[in-house]
Amino acid sequence: MNTRNISLFILGLLAGCTSRSPQPDLPSDRTEQVRFDGTKEADVVWKENRPVEFHAPDGQVVPFRNGEAIFGNQIALVLPNESTGPRVTVFRQPQAINLLLDHFPYIYLKEGTQTVIETDGFKGEPYADPADRTLCWTARTCGNPDCASKTRNQGERPYLFAKIVPRVRLRADGRIDWSAADPALIEASPECPICKRYEFVKVYVPEQVAAQQQALAAELGIVRAARDRAAAKSAP
Ligand SMILES: [Zn+2]
Numbered sequence: 001m002n003t004r005n006i007s008l009f010i011l012g013l014l015a016g017c018t019s020r021s022p023q024p025d026l027p028s029d030r031t032e033q034v035r036f037d038g039t040k041e042a043d044v045v046w047k048e049n050r051p052v053e054f055h056a057p058d059g060q061v062v063p064f065r066n067g068e069a070i071f072g073n074q075i076a077l078v079l080p081n082e083s084t085g086p087r088v089t090v091f092r093q094p095q096a097i098n099l100l101l102d103h104f105p106y107i108y109l110k111e112g113t114q115t116v117i118e119t120d121g122f123k124g125e126p127y128a129d130p131a132d133r134t135l136c137w138t139a140r141t142c143g144n145p146d147c148a149s150k151t152r153n154q155g156e157r158p159y160l161f162a163k164i165v166p167r168v169r170l171r172a173d174g175r176i177d178w179s180a181a182d183p184a185l186i187e188a189s190p191e192c193p194i195c196k197r198y199e200f201v202k203v204y205v206p207e208q209v210a211a212q213q214q215a216l217a218a219e220l221g222i223v224r225a226a227r228d229r230a231a232a233k234s235a236p
Pocket of ligand 1: 144148192197
């Protein structure tokens with residue numbers, strides 16, 4: 001499944017969640033087969049129209065509490081489904097999703113050479129490259145449709161620039177020393193070096209990364225919404 005399909009799949013699930021159409025008759029006691037992660041299979045035992053046990057692929061039997069069963073990094077949730085009746089779907093746990101979101105590639109430009117540096121998640125700004133201790137600043141792009149930077153795209157990447165604050169230094173202890181920098185320049189909004197506008201400037205996120213982040217954020221939304229519904233139901 002590519003990221004676009006994942007997004008569509010999740011949007012479909014979201015649509016299903018809001019549906020209030022009558023559901024087909026299902027035996028109140030039943031065993032539901034659940035597929036997840038492409039190849040894994042699990043059984044869910046339903047009693048009186050409620051899922052009671054999740055039989056994980058490793059043989060673990062996890063009870064459902066408040067409509068969810070947690071095993072490893074996964075969470076099995078009951079979601080309404082117009083055509084099949086309520087079904088159990090397996091997601092990653094919010095912590096696991098947040099962990100993935102924290103570790104997406106983050107793009108910096110190295111001061112001086114403007115070399116593109118990719119790190120495992122955001123490392124602060126500026127970030128000192130451990131290889132040569134050079135400061136790296138968040139890579140940004142300009143979204144101004146009339147900006148001449150469009151002609152400077154490099155392959156798949158748009159024209160990138162950074163807001164480099166002069167006289168910021170890396171101290172011997174590894175901390176960033178801002179004391180010699182002009183406070184006005186620290187405060188100033190990053191502006192596009194070509195069109196000199198700041199309203200269109202945004203942090204550069206590669207297209208594929210943005211799509212994956214969107215799909216994960218949608219997955220997180222489904223898990224949270226299901227938990228909210230379960231909490232509302234169990235409230236007195
Ligand atoms: Zn511009």
